Each structure stands twice: as structure tokens, then as C-alpha cells.
Amino acid sequence: MGNEKRIKLVIIISLLLIETFVWTTYGSGNFWSLGLTGGTDEPSANIDGADEPIPGIDREEEDKPEDESLPDRNTEENDGQAGEEGDSPEEIADRELAIQEAAEKGLLILVNKQHPIDQAYKPDDLVKIKYFVSDRSETTRYMRAEAAEAFHRMVDKAAEENLELKMTTAYRSYAFQKILFDNYVAKEGEEAANKYSARPGESEHQTGLAVDVSSPSVDYQLSNDYDKMEEGKWLADHAHQFGFIIRFPKGKSEITGYQYEPWHIRYVGLAAAKEMYEQELTLEEFLQIKGIE
Numbered sequence: 009m010g011n012e013k014r015i016k017l018v019i020i021i022s023l024l025l026i027e028t029f030v031w032t033t034y035g036s037g038n039f040w041s042l043g044l045t046g047g048t049d050e051p052s053a054n055i056d057g058a059d060e061p062i063p064g065i066d067r068e069e070e071d072k073p074e075d076e077s078l079p080d081r082n083t084e085e086n087d088g089q090a091g092e093e094g095d096s097p098e099e100i101a102d103r104e105l106a107i108q109e110a111a112e113k114g115l116l117i118l119v120n121k122q123h124p125i126d127q128a129y130k131p132d133d134l135v136k137i138k139y140f141v142s143d144r145s146e147t148t149r150y151m152r153a154e155a156a157e158a159f160h161r162m163v164d165k166a167a168e169e170n171l172e173l174k175m176t177t178a179y180r181s182y183a184f185q186k187i188l189f190d191n192y193v194a195k196e197g198e199e200a201a202n203k204y205s206a207r208p209g210e211s212e213h214q215t216g217l218a219v220d221v222s223s224p225s226v227d228y229q230l231s232n233d234y235d236k237m238e239e240g241k242w243l244a245d246h247a248h249q250f251g252f253i254i255r256f257p258k259g260k261s262e263i264t265g266y267q268y269e270p271w272h273i274r275y276v277g278l279a280a281a282k283e284m285y286e287q288e289l290t291l292e293e294f295l296q297i298k299g300i301e
């Protein structure tokens with residue numbers, strides 16, 4: 009019996025030890041799972057925390073590209089605005105200065121039916137044009153130096169794209185314009201002459217800044233179909249890059265006093281040409297906006 013008692017005691021003690029061990033472990037587990045011990049809960053908290061925040065992090069990461077793309081869009085918008093509004097204050101100032109200088113050089117001179125040019129006016133810097141239609145009057149193959157140089161560069165550039173541009177007529181003296189107009193009147197009558205030709209003193213060809221352009225596609229004639237031809241399209245799209253404007257644009261005859269002439273370009277300098285092209289302004293409108301007389 010003594011042995012039995014000893015065995016029972018050992019069993020009881022063993023059971024108590026096991027119970028204590030189990031309780032301690034279980035109890036601790038409870039404590040951890042309740043999250044009442046922040047420090048020791050770190051692994052679990054991190055896993056749980058990681059599980060929950062992961063979608064959050066994903067969302068943040070999804071947001072991030074959006075956030076990053078937002079500044080991109082803003083940058084694009086800013087770029088767009090800058091383009092539309094015409095660049096930085098420095099660039100605007102530079103352009104205004106260039107326009108002022110062009111005006112001082114007489115490049116923005118306005119000649120139309122309301123603003124005739126003096127009969128005696130003749131530019132003192134006329135130079136000969138290299139690219140011309142050979143069967144036209146030789147006396148008109150001149151432009152003011154800066155305009156001539158720009159015209160040559162433009163023709164060269166067009167040639168690089170396999171397009172042939174040539175002048176048919178550029179500078180016309182008052183006397184030459186008088187002969188043209190009188191001939192027109194004799195043939196077609198004064199009303200038609202007024203519509204399609206300019207009275208002497210009212211043609212900007214006298215300024216040495218205007219040039220009529222033609223190409224093989226219209227048989228070197230001055231044609232209203234020129235804007236349907238590759239050369240005419242190119243001229244309309246690129247003339248401003250060389251300081252020229254289409255002087256009598258479509259739909260502006262009320263302002264210019266002339267029908268649409270896709271062949272007649274006028275040199276005004278780069279800055280003014282760019283602005284008139286971008287804002288679709290005639291010379292008359294441009295000068296009024298700028299307050300240039």
C-alpha cells in the first residue's frame with residue numbers, strides 16, 4: 009500500500025505539473041491573442057497589421073502612381089497653357105521687342121486701299137531674288153534684303169521636301185503698278201480692276217516686302233487652287249516660320265479689302281508672323297491690337 013500511495017502521489021504531482029504547464033501556456037496564449045501586451049504581440053500584430061494594411065499599402069501604391077501621374081498631367085497642362093499663352097514672360101518680352109524692331113525697320117508697314125503709300129516711295133535695300141519664273145517681268149525680281157534672304161531660305165527648305173516654289177512678282181514700282189492697273193481697266197473695266205488689282209500706291213508690292221508665289225502644279229499661274237496643291241499647302245503651313253504671312257486670307261476680305269489670295273505672301277518678320285499665324289490675324293487686325301500705326 010505504501011507503494012500504491014507513493015505511486016498515486018507521483019501521479020497527482022505529475023498531473024498538477026502538467027495542468028500547471030498547460031494552464032500557463034494556454035493562459036499566455038490568451039493574453040497574446042487579446043493583444044494586451046503590445047511589445048510581445050509584435051509578430052502577430054505585424055502579420056495582422058500587414059494583412060490589413062497590405063490592401064491599404066496597395067491602395068497607397070495605386071494612389072501613388074496616380075499622385076505621380078497627377079503632377080505629370082499638371083506639367084502637361086502647364087506646358088499646354090504656356091504654349092497657348094505664348095511662353096514665359098521673358099519670351100513674351102523678347103517677342104514684343106522683336107515686333108517693335110520690325111516696326112522700326114518698316115517691316116510692318118500697312119499698305120491697302122485706306123492706307124496708300126507715297127508715290128515716291130522706293131525701298132533703298134532692294135536685292136535680286138534668285139528663284140523666279142523666267143517669263144515674268146524682270147523689273148519685279150526684287151525684295152528688301154531681309155525679306156529676300158528669308159524668301160530664299162524658305163524656297164530652299166521647300167526644295168528639301170521636293171516642292172518647287174518660285175516668285176512670279178515681288179517689288180513693283182508705283183509706275184509699274186499704274187501700268188498694270190490701267191491695263192486691267194482697259195480689259196475688264198474699272199469695277200473688276202478695283203476688285204482684283206490694286207491702284208497705284210495701294211499695292212504692298214511697292215514695299216518690296218510682298219511676293220507672289222507659284223509652282224509647277226498650277227503651271228506657275230496665280231491660282232485659287234494653289235491651296236489644294238502640295239506646294240500651296242506647304243506655303244500656308246510654313247511661311248510664318250520664315251517671317252511671312254498669307255496676306256489676304258480666306259474669309260477676311262472685309263478687313264483686307266481683297267479676295268483670298270493663297271499665292272500672295274508678305275514679309276513681316278518672324279515674331280509678328282508667328283503671332284499672326286497662331287492667332288489667325290490679318291496685318292490690319294494685328295497692327296490694331298499692337299497699337300502700331
Ligand SMILES: [Zn+2]
Pocket residue numbers: 213218219220272273
Ligand atoms: Zn501679290
